[in-house]
Amino acid sequence: TQLLEQSPQFLSIQEGENLTVYCNSSSVFSSLQWYRQEPGEGPVLLVTVVTGGEVKKLKRLTFQFGDARKDSSLHITAAQPGDTGLYLCAGASDSWGKFQFGAGTQVVVTP
Amino acid sequence: DTAVSQTPKYLVTQMGNDKSIKCEQNLGHDTMYWYKQDSKKFLKIMFSYNNKELIINETVPNRFSPKSPDKAHLNLHINSLELGDSAVYFCASSQDISWGVFEAFFGQGTRLTVV
Numbered sequence: 205t206q207l208l209e210q211s212p213q214f215l216s217i218q219e220g221e222n223l224t225v226y227c228n229s230s231s232v233f234s235s236l237q238w239y240r241q242e243p244g245e246g247p248v249l250l251v252t253v254v255t256g257g258e259v260k261k262l263k264r265l266t267f268q269f270g271d272a273r274k275d276s277s278l279h280i281t282a283a284q285p286g287d288t289g290l291y292l293c294a295g296a297s298d299s300w301g302k303f304q305f306g307a308g309t310q311v312v313v314t315p
Numbered sequence: 316d317t318a319v320s321q322t323p324k325y326l327v328t329q330m331g332n333d334k335s336i337k338c339e340q341n342l343g344h345d346t347m348y349w350y351k352q353d354s355k356k357f358l359k360i361m362f363s364y365n366n367k368e369l370i371i372n373e374t375v376p377n378r379f380s381p382k383s384p385d386k387a388h389l390n391l392h393i394n395s396l397e398l399g400d401s402a403v404y405f406c407a408s409s410q411d412i413s414w415g416v417f418e419a420f421f422g423q424g425t426r427l428t429v430v
Contacts (some may be wrong), residue, residue, distance in 0.1 A: 210377060235416040244423070245424070246407075247405075247419075247421050249418055254416055290357065294419070296417050301362065301420075305359075308356045308357070
């Protein structure tokens with residue numbers, strides 16, 4: 205059974221600071237997604253990475269897929285209160301679209 | 316237009332009752348899922364259907380029975396509800412982008428509370 209471990213579990217920072225969230229696994233994934241979930245809502249897809257070593261940027265968010273496709277990171281530059289939320293990584297590794305989710309990282313950005 | 320919609324959003328019921336949650340997607344996706352999110356926010360897959368056929372059935376009590384009347388709908392029926400069934404249940408859908416690459420779109424969730 206694949207398992208994605210996210211770290212840290214909780215992160216509280218001041219507005220303007222940078223932060224990095226990690227997602228690690230011992231398994232190789234064909235693709236990995238990052239989602240953000242806000243209270244009372246479902247997870248919303250932020251990005252999908254597919255190629256080992258791939259880097260994608262979404263405004264102040266930078267996503268990286270490890271060379272071996274077993275890990276990923278999410279870096280937020282100059283965090284804003286609107287970045288507050290639960291960040292989830294999910295990996296897909298078989299042809300039927302079965303996602304394995306990490307336990308999530310709760311990010312709180314205070315003004 | 317809501318891409319993945321599920322109803323109801325909140326459901327409070329007594330132990331032993333039977334309840335259903337409905338889900339519809341208008342994205343034209345072939346695959347739909349039910350996930351359970353526990354109090355620690357961990358999302359665990361329960362079922363997956365591809366073109367109305369059950370393809371993933373994780374270790375879920377057989378009190379939970381999914382039904383897919385067509386590929387745009389996936390409902391979840393729960394018999395004899397127990398306190399431990401209290402959680403948020405999410406419906407999702409996805410489409411293959413390429414082999415092994417999927418992107419899931421989630422509904423807003425149904426918060427089930429069993430008392």
